[in-house]
Amino acid sequence: MELRVFDKTAQPLGAIDELASLLWHTKYFDVGTFSLLAPITDNNSRLLVEGNLITKHDGKKEVKTADGGVWRRAAQITYVHITKDENGLEQLEAQGYMLSWWLNKRCIYPQIVATGTNQYLINLMVKNNCGSAAGTKRRFPLLTFLAQETIDGVAVEYANEAYAQLGQEVKARAQAGKLGYDILLNERERLFGFYLYKGNDLTATNTEGNTPCIFSRDFDNVNEQEYTASIENCGNFIYVQGAADDDGSQPVTTVDGEGATGLDLVEVFCDATDIARKYQQGETEVTIPLNTYIAMLKTRGSAELENYGKNINFVSTINTNSNLKFKADFDLGDRITCKETKWGIQIDARITEVTETYQKGEETIEATFGDSLPTLVDQIRKVR
Template sequence: MEIHVYDRNLRRLGHIENHTSLQWHRKYYECGTFELHCPVTAENLRLLKPGNVIAKGDNKLEAAVIRGDQTEEESTLVNEITRNGKFLPVYLGDRLTGPLFNYSGTVEDAMRFMLGRMAAVPLLQIAEGTGDKTKIQFQATYKNVLEYLTKLARYAEIGFRVVPDFKKKTMTFETYKGIDRTQAQGKNPRVIFSESYDNLNQAKHNYSDESMKTKVIVGGAGEGLNRVYVTVGGGSGFDLREVFLDAKDINKDELTEAAYLAALRTRGQEYLNENKVFENFEAEAEADVNFTYQKDYDLGDVVTVKKKKWGTSQNLRITELCEVYEYGGMYVVPTFGDALPTAIKWDD
């Protein structure tokens, strides 16, 4: 597999064929990452400079920017270059949402609204949405665009990516939705990962309720008995886990009473979405055993995962897929379900 290298204006610089390892980590709700290992040569050093863009020869939907920690190492055991970076949405992480704004509408339109008001990214275009009708109401002031896109994507369960066109020298932001391929549905071909299908190898089950909350009291404008409060969620007895959330940063003067209460409720629901039970399966899968990767299933699809030894059968979304290229072969490591929680707050 060839790795093509371009400058930041998507002009081709050359290609690398002698890499020893590539981990191409695709993510549905977030910006993907990569790690590349290859021999130290004058050509590789010329091509693999920070800021340049790499793309796999068989992939027309994704490319990545060389960013972050980079190394060259020479010893009696190793003589290689290591390059790391992130997929093209990383450019959106360099932008802010701008001055205070209020938004009410669909999540997809919210994404495009923020992209339209941020400082322009060279070559970037914005595609039409998928038609997802998930609604949201929120207020923001100078927030990181990429972080907000990630939060909005999780809220509506839609994916996003920035697709390069190396001929036209453009990059296009687009949203997309995974396909339901679960055992119970009958519209699409079913995809099942299990021991009996020999495609759930070295499985790892992760579960965390460390940060789970069931009820949030959102405090808005005002003081003491005059303060505005809304409640989102519920629960009782041992199942109740409640928390208080300060949302005074939402400017009441910019909204009608109904819109303000809706914004507080949205903030509470977003908090519950970020503080729920997180459960996933990680497994190593051959790319063409029983079900062929990127033909029968892909990133974002919902599939059935069975582990008889653990007595579990669940329908889970493929939220991450790591393609691993080593020793002339390739395998994939899908993550089914939610990634383990990270501390992301909407009011940061």
């Protein structure tokens, strides 16, 4: 495994010559992270500085486009810490994020009011705020869009909060559409590519003709497994309140997720007053028709309900010497089958996170299937 280092213009700077450990944590619905420890050498000190970019070369399959271009996930160093212990051993620690964290550098401006699938909306957001349709000052240099297949999805009425953070809105639309995203690096062409995709269905009962991918200790392809299920944060019916009209009244609509009744009915509330009824279009102030505005509130409500489903988390440490190989037989975002006979559990779930650990010449892979339990920050955001 080799780590190559580039500057922010994708200019190659060299390769790390010594490495103690690396954690490479990729995510489907969110921004991935990395952390590494390396001894202090002249080369490492020169390369491992904040702002530089890192790619990982380990022989695994990368994204290839029709023209033969090879695109790799890359990360930017955002934190460097150097220590010297009592024995005089000097060590450098570097941490950072996959390049999709760059989306957090932009607010959405002007406000987007549009109808379309989540794929269309995400592309529109990125294009308008850091892509070719953005002003020269706001464009990401060397950014292009990787070719995308048309991803099935229903059209929704969408409007963002004024000056909403681009990264958060892309993440929310990706979760709603079950899509993965990142910004990849083409080392040869020195380009960055926005990557939007949907994982393959590799479940045991898939109807697409794909070879099933089943993780189970029965097949000796996992070393450890951990299962968590929680209904503590469930909700299946949501009230959504919008911004006040000129007369002071606030429209309210509902989204019924499951048609539940009685004790099975769990109601929650969403304050969507950030979705303005009026917006500027050039010099003109436009008032959104009530039926269109109600549809926008329902879109927000449906997205919020996604956060209130049953949380199922199946974490497995994968046997790297087994019949299933990461990047060859399965990849981040694919839907697979997890089975644990003794626990009586078999679920179909998406691979939402993968952590690759390299230490002392050995590699371990840990995959998270399904959705992890909500963090404290997520819970606070829901209360607000």
